Amino acid sequence: CGRPGHALLSLSPHPTADIISTVEFNHTGELLATGDKGGRVVIFQREPESKTAPHSQGEYDVYSTFQSHEPEFDYLKSLEIEEKINKIKWLPQQNAAHSLLSTNDKTIKLWKITERDKRPEGYNLKDEEGKLKDLSTVTSLQVPVLKPMDLMVEVSPRRVFANGHTYHINSISVNSDCETYMSADDLRINLWHLAITDRSFNIVDIKPANMEDLTEVITASEFHPHHCNLFVYSSSKGSLRLCDMRAAALCDKHSKLFEEPEDPSNRSFFSEIISSVSDVKFSHSGRYMLTRDYLTVKVWDLNMEARPIETYQVHDYLRSKLCSLYENDCIFDKFECAWNGSDSVIMTGAYNNFFRMFDRNTKRDVTLEASRESSKPRAVLKPRRVCVGGKRRRDDISVDSLDFTKKILHTAWHPAENIIAIAATNNLYIFQDKVNSDMH
């Protein structure tokens, strides 16, 4: 086709030392944070558009890199705790500094990021290098002045929220009240106050009295973007539970249970596994929820519990391959999903470094690829197609030649603009909508 509906411009990919495990824009989209398997956080900042260099329109450059988590050893259980960053969430900016929460399997940390672009000069007692001056050389007093310096970004850990979780943390979510946040592991969800590290409140506990009766775990959770008393959590059985913290201290009883009836014609031994929700995200409006399970993304209306209002097939051609995907464990891959700023387009990753976008209004969808080979800087991305038999076009990929080791699990969408960040193993790709300023 002549000109694709969505023309995405590729900005230069950023290789990182380790496998990227999470990607998150801040609330303005000016900053983009990535966490990796080695416990490092890399923050990118968008360069302001400059008239003198029109080509560097809003490119993201490295702003700061720091080691967030180190590998730890749990002596009681004789287990090593991975330093891999599972999630990063930005706090809304309240002053000149930026803050974010980063978490590994067990410990959440609050980091403060500040800029320093001036430094005092002209001390009386110290020289330029900070060494004490020989007092006999000091003949007059001067007032130190602030002089500009090269920008320095300083990151410091402000809080460490430890020992709150027995099981592995899968989600964190900052409340709209900007004072509290929650962290969820496989069986429990805790509520923390950002200023208090020595205690947290348990708000959901699905651990059975007898662990042998365990058949369902928590897979993801998120606070409602506007209502500070509401949050949702998803389960490995494909259900969503909306909870109201005003109703009870322990939110084991949900306010609403969102569950789609099983399709009896599609039943198999893998039905439960593929129904497990790997990610849940509220829309920006707060009216809808987006869920990702193994083969689909679904949009749910908070006012309708019986079934999702929209279901999009991500890679239905895998339905006949479930046994093989179970064998090689790919069936347990947890893909994330994302809304665009206006909640009209949704995005999620897939295999072979493909990612998919679905336009909720036009019902059109597109498959794109994030790879060095197909995305030179400033190149326009070409839509891809997976052929499932029948007639095959020239650039189609057949299902059997998909690379299942190249999975795009983590994706993020700029809160306002059509800029997306895609993590493909070690590489971070940032794509920007060049041709169409709005996709909707």
Added chain:
Amino acid sequence: MLPRGLKRKCSEDEAPAGPLQRQSLLDMSLAKLQLCHMLAEPNLCRSVLIANTVRQIQEEMTQDGSWSLPGPQTAGRSPRDRLVSTEVLCCSAWAGPAPAPDPADLASALQAVPATQVPGAMPGGPWDRAVPGESQGGFPRSLDQVFGTLESQGPGTVEELLSDVGGSYCDLDAVLMGVVGGAKSGPEGLETFASVAAPPRGTGCKADLGELDHVVEILVET
């Protein structure tokens, strides 16, 4: 009967696979669980999903008869006894399509019922909803006596239950007979039956699971 799930052989796309493929899936799953156990800290979500899959396969194999049940266990906890007794309860509630059991069978079933279904065995909840407080069919008084020992929520609950169920007796039967209990779409009454049926199957089949049980025990204790 709920339609049987399609089973796929790993290297093939088509055609429901037979018991051989089901067995290989079971073996593969058990191997995965054992591997989990060897890891220092297994991924709990993955382990739970695999364990659930194993249970599903074994339930279906039990139903097929390819998995033999043990002899009656102590305290009347054998799944077969339990299934018989709950079937009798169903027959009483939906007098329509189901033929009334022999009085002799009923007598033995009624013997079994108090032993397995006193509130102590399954505290509260599901049994309260599931048990019809009203009499139907041919033996109201006997059943009333039995149910008198259980908490009854009165006719209101029963009406709800009966109106919900309607023609879906088959689904209930399937659930109770041990088919994969995925009755998510069923009305509330059915779901409570499903949840009740599940634990007995679990405990009854404990001896059957053997190796799996051992693995899961170790797994969840870590």
